[in-house]
Amino acid sequence: MPSSTVHLLRHGEVYNPAGVLYGRLPDFHLSELGRQMANTVASHFAQRALDGARVVLLAASPLTRAQETAEPSAKVLNLVVRTEPRIIEAENHFEGLKVTPRELLKPKHWPYLVNPLRPSWGEPYEEQAARVLDAARDAARRAAELGGDGAEAILVAHQLPIWMARLKAEGRPLPHDPRKRECTLASLTSLTIDTLTGAVTAVRYTEPAARLLPGAATTPGA
Template sequence: MPISTVHLLRHGEVHNPAGVLYGRLPEFHLSELGQEMARCLAEHFAKRVHDGARFVYLAASPLTRAQETAAPTARALGLEVETEPRIIEAENHFEGLRVTKRELAHPRHWRYFTNPLRPSWGEAYEAQAARVLAAVADAARVAVDRGGDGAEAILVAHQLPIWAARLKAEGRRLAHDPRRRECTLTSLTSLTVDAETGAVLSVAYSEPAARLLPGASTTPGA
């Protein structure tokens, strides 16, 4: 049974002075801190290569912040950044808005609160988990094809789709409190995958850029 580890890397901090939920909006770039986070992750992966890891596949969501997060790692590992649309941010009705209590109380939004378990204001958790896990399964197969048993892949994505995929892989309930997600900026959710079947065998979590997190933005839509 050939095995691959697929690392779901959340992008770095975004320059977002207006504090909007940017979702899938284009041209939201990394902040200076976000760029430092991306470089920190590149150094982390380079060190792992020095210790014997084999990274053979690197892909990112089509959104600017994910592509910019992937770029230093691509240079450090000598890999091309491939674009994987299935790991894009979730659709959200509130995209482009500052999500304040006052904004949420406006009657034009009320119909989007009918089912918070789905959730009714955006893409269903099940749909997010399914597309991300399908991308993970394919990444595992590509990694083994290119590098053999044990080769690894990196997918640069976004908090909510990563979290939904993790919950699904661990057999947990998908509806959740967003404040309790374990998926900080430039964190790694690492899935060990059977490359033949796509089954997730185990999940690990780490924060290689933890030293950069204090004071980082926590605006949603990431």
């Protein structure tokens, strides 16, 4: 069974002193801590390469924070960062706002809160999972073309779309409590994918930057 591993890498911490839900807004850069996270992940992949891993493909969401997270890994692996629009952050009605209980009480938001299972405030969970898994399958096949059986790819993306892809791959329900997502800043959700059928045969989760998480932003999607 020929396979490739696709590492879904969540971006590092973002500089966001106003605490808004920045979603797909442009020009939200990594914080200094976020840059440390990106460098730590790059060191992780550099060591993997030294140990024999063949990481042959690197792509990132079009958003600034994902591109900046990818840069250190591109340097150590001598790869070009491709842009993959299918792994962009989810659409969200509350983009640009600081989401507080007081804000949610405003009548203008009520139509967007009627169905948390879809969810009604943004891009449907099923659509997020589908687009990320499609991108991962294509990356797995391309990695195999470039590096042969067992080659690896990195896709730098965002918490919610990554979590949706993982839940879908594991056959779990997509509606969830955002506080229980297992997808910290600069974490890796690694999918082993059969390059012939596109089936996800294994899922592994790791936190290369775990030592930098204490004190980092904890807001879902931050």
